[in-house]
Amino acid sequence: MADIFQNSNKIEDELINVGSDRACVIVGAALLEDVLRALLAEYFTHKADSNKLFDHSGALGTFSAKIELSFHLGLISDYEYKLLNKIRDIRNRFAHRTCMSSFQDDPGIKDEITAVLTINDKLWFRLKLVHADEALVKISSDNPWKREYVKCILWLRLALYHRIIHARHTIPEPVTPFVDSLDMQEFLCNSVESWINRCNIKMQDLREMRNFASENNGSQELASNIETNISLCKKQIKENKEHLSICQKIKKLIHEKMIEEGLLDNKQ
Known part of the structure; x- marks a missing residue:
């Protein structure tokens, strides 16, 4: 798998410039799922054999499984766990309802984005330093829910990247067979x-x-x-x-x- 840190700006542009709300939601969730996969893979001691775990029918083939294992191994915080599960839930609603193409189609989602996915200024400040606010300006002011959703995706991506860096400095060692x-x-x-x-x-x-x-x-x-x-x-x-x-x-x-x-x- 290619290094997760490559092409991050390209992915960010794709997320922001993608047309419909549905596409934005699905692309954003897929982005985070890829980063979670990379985070989990950092802790695998038998990396060559780990790809099968992420196959569609594998133990970690779903977004939900990646979130749950990451949380229960202590790789992500309870706050990140909460955000990721809400992203997953919103993704599923857009993916499995043909009537859902916009945040406007479900008032409940708009309320949930405001209540759960809004990233406070103190957490966002790190991204503000690298001009992420300028990228968000491209999103119409008439769609504040999309802006908050994208903002949450970008912050979670940064948070998970930091978790990956931490993992790369705490490399686990495989256990050896017992002799007796x-x-x-x-x-x-x-x-x-x-x-x-x-x-x-x-x-x-x-x-x-x-x-x-x-x-x-x-x-x-x-x-x-x-x-x-x-x-x-x-x-x-x-x-x-x-x-x-x-x-x-x-x-x-x-x-x-x-x-x-x-x-x-x-x-x-």
């Missing part, structure tokens, strides 16, 4: 230990946030939220240390028993 029972237990111990380390890092970050908030007269609500999260981290660390201790004892037992059974030598 001891190797399986070692894997479990390492996983629990890794989780403890992540909790410790998170707790350190929270403590720094607490200090910063205190020095800058942060609100009581913020301080309370930080303390709650620190307490939760402490609890998770304590529980996982207990879990790790049990895992290590089981690992030692497996090691001893495998030596007794002649499955390992004393040097291993």
Whole structure:
């Protein structure tokens, strides 16, 4: 698949200049579906075999499946999830109703665009810096719903591109086959230990946030939220240390028993 970052300006022009509202809706949704596919593919460890997942009959062949998996793997935020599902819903209504050719044909859609898909100025500012507003001027002022729809598509595309960049800096590694029972237990111990380390890092970050908030007269609500999260981290660390201790004892037992059974030598 070609790099998703190529021809982005051409795609933007096509989205804005496409004739009917129906075409705009379908093209916009297809654009986001392609970007979601690229995002998911970044996390696949067996990329050569992943194309079949995106076939029409594949597990990720639908827009809905791509949205759901991206969200439940934590690759997109709940806000992006909400926007994408609304885009998908509007796309389906235009695609499956012959009477739908314009946003004017369904007052409900107009209300939903205004209520759900309107991107606030703070989020839009990044695109404003690259003159995206100038492109939106090409859309008739008589059709504010199309303008908001396109604006949402452009913002979501940018947000998902940022998610892809993040993915390219956090490349997952494929797991290796287990050698034996001891190797399986070692894997479990390492996983629990890794989780403890992540909790410790998170707790350190929270403590720094607490200090910063205190020095800058942060609100009581913020301080309370930080303390709650620190307490939760402490609890998770304590529980996982207990879990790790049990895992290590089981690992030692497996090691001893495998030596007794002649499955390992004393040097291993």
